[in-house]
Amino acid sequence: MLDCQSDKFSLPEEVSYLNCAYMSPLLKQVASKGEFQVQRKSIPYSIHVNDFYEPLQDLKQAFAQLINVDNPDRIAPIPAASYGMSTVANNVVMQPGFNIVVVEEQFPSNYYVWERLVMEKGGEIRVVKLPQTERVRGLAWTEAILEQIDEQTAVLALSHIHWADGTQFDLISLREKTKACDALLVIDGTQSVGALPFDVEAIQPDALICAGYKWLLGPYSTGLAYYGPYFDNGKPIEENWINRQESEDFKNLVNYQSNYKPFAHRYGVGEQSNFILVPMLEAAITQLLEWDVTQIQAYCKTLSTPAVEQLKAMGCQLEEETYRSGHLFGVRLPKQIDQAKLQQLFAAHQVFISFRGDAIRVSPHVYNNENDFQTFLQCFEQCMQPKFF
Numbered sequence: 001m002l003d004c005q006s007d008k009f010s011l012p013e014e015v016s017y018l019n020c021a022y023m024s025p026l027l028k029q030v031a032s033k034g035e036f037q038v039q040r041k042s043i044p045y046s047i048h049v050n051d052f053y054e055p056l057q058d059l060k061q062a063f064a065q066l067i068n069v070d071n072p073d074r075i076a077p078i079p080a081a082s083y084g085m086s087t088v089a090n091n092v093v094m095q096p097g098f099n100i101v102v103v104e105e106q107f108p109s110n111y112y113v114w115e116r117l118v119m120e121k122g123g124e125i126r127v128v129k130l131p132q133t134e135r136v137r138g139l140a141w142t143e144a145i146l147e148q149i150d151e152q153t154a155v156l157a158l159s160h161i162h163w164a165d166g167t168q169f170d171l172i173s174l175r176e177k178t179k180a181c182d183a184l185l186v187i188d189g190t191q192s193v194g195a196l197p198f199d200v201e202a203i204q205p206d207a208l209i210c211a212g213y214k215w216l217l218g219p220y221s222t223g224l225a226y227y228g229p230y231f232d233n234g235k236p237i238e239e240n241w242i243n244r245q246e247s248e249d250f251k252n253l254v255n256y257q258s259n260y261k262p263f264a265h266r267y268g269v270g271e272q273s274n275f276i277l278v279p280m281l282e283a284a285i286t287q288l289l290e291w292d293v294t295q296i297q298a299y300c301k302t303l304s305t306p307a308v309e310q311l312k313a314m315g316c317q318l319e320e321e322t323y324r325s326g327h328l329f330g331v332r333l334p335k336q337i338d339q340a341k342l343q344q345l346f347a348a349h350q351v352f353i354s355f356r357g358d359a360i361r362v363s364p365h366v367y368n369n370e371n372d373f374q375t376f377l378q379c380f381e382q383c384m385q386p387k388f389f
C-alpha cells in the first residue's frame with residue numbers, strides 16, 4: 001500500500017486540494033525538469049538532433065507501458081484531447097445512414113467533433129441518457145448504451161468514467177457489442193488513465209485519447225493518443241516533416257519524402273519534440289509507473305471510503321462501490337444543503353472541489369491525506385447545522 005506522497009508536491013499543508021479532475025499539481029521533480037529545460041533554449045546549441053527524438057520515444061515508451069501496449073510507435077503526441085479525437089473522426093469510414101453513439105453530457109472535446117461529422121456527412125448522433133432508475137448508475141447506463149449500438153453504428157465514443165460524476169462504464173461489454181456490430185470503440189481516457197488501471201490488450205479500443213494535465217500529472221497542452229490498426233493508413237490532420245521517414249537526416253529534409261514513419265507516427269502534432277513539455281510529461285508518467293496505477297487507485301479508494309460512508313449518512317447520494325472510482329466521484333447533495341453556503345465554507349477552509357449541476361465532484365490523489373477529507377466533511381457538517389438556514 002502506498003503512503004501519502006505529499007512531500008513530492010508543493011501543495012500548502014493548509015489546502016485540501018481534492019480537484020485533480022480539474023487540473024493536477026505538478027510533482028516537484030517535474031517542475032524542476034521544466035525549469036531546467038526552459039533554460040536550455042537560452043543556449044540553443046545545447047539542443048541536438050537526438051533531443052528531437054529520444055525524449056519523445058521515452059515518453060511514448062512510458063505511456064505504452066502505462067496502458068499495456070507493446071509497440072510504442074502506436075502512441076502519438078497530441079496537444080489536446082480534441083486534437084486526438086479529430087484524427088479519429090477524420091478517418092472514420094461511414095456507410096449511408098450511419099450513427100455515432102455518445103453519452104449525455106460527455107466532455108465537449110468528445111462531442112463537437114461528432115456533431116460536426118454527422119452535420120457534414122448526414123448521419124445521426126445518438127446521445128444516450130442516464131436512465132431514471134434506482135439501480136446502479138454505471139450498470140443501467142451501460143445497458144442503455146448497449147441498446148443504442150446497432151449495425152449502423154460507426155463509432156461508440158465515450159470515456160472510461162464520466163467526467164462530471166465518475167460513473168464508470170463497463171468497457172468490456174461495450175467492446176463486445178461494438179465488435180459484433182463492426183463499430184469503432186473510441187475512449188477518452190483523460191479522466192481515468194494514470195489513476196484507474198486501463199489495459200489496451202484487455203479492452204482493445206480502436207483509439208484511446210488522453211489529455212496530459214490531469215491524471216497523467218503532466219503540464220498543460222500535452223496529451224497522448226493510442227491508435228490501433230484501423231488507423232494505420234489514415235490521413236493526419238496536418239503534414240509535418242518529423243513524421244516522415246528518415247526525418248532525422250536534417251541535411252536531407254529538402255528532398256521530400258512521401259512515406260510516413262510507421263503506425264501512429266503520422267498523427268503526431270507538429271513541433272511534437274517540445275523540449276520543455278515532453279521531458280516533464282515523461283518524468284510524471286515514470287513516477288506513475290513507479291507508484292503503480294493499481295496502488296494509486298487503491299490509495300484513493302481507501303482514503304475516500306470513510307468519507308463516502310459519512311456523506312451517505314448525511315443524506316448524500318453516491319454511486320455504488322463497484323462502479324465508483326476512488327479517484328473521482330460525484331456526490332449528489334440532499335435538498336436541505338444550501339449549495340451557496342457550502343461553496344462559501346469550502347472557500348473559507350481552502351477546500352478545492354468542483355460543483356457540477358446538483359452534485360459536487362471530488363477527485364483526490366496520492367498527495368491527499370485524512371485531514372483533507374476531515375476538513376471537507378466538517379464543511380458539510382457545518383452546512384447541515386440549523387443556524388445556517
Ligand SMILES: Cc1ncc(COP(=O)(O)O)c(C=O)c1O
Pocket residue numbers: 021079080081082083107109159163188190191211223
Ligand atoms: C473527459 C475529458 N476529456 C478531455 C478534457 C480536456 O479536453 P481538451 O484537451 O480537448 O481541452 C477534459 C477536461 O476537463 C475532460 O474532462
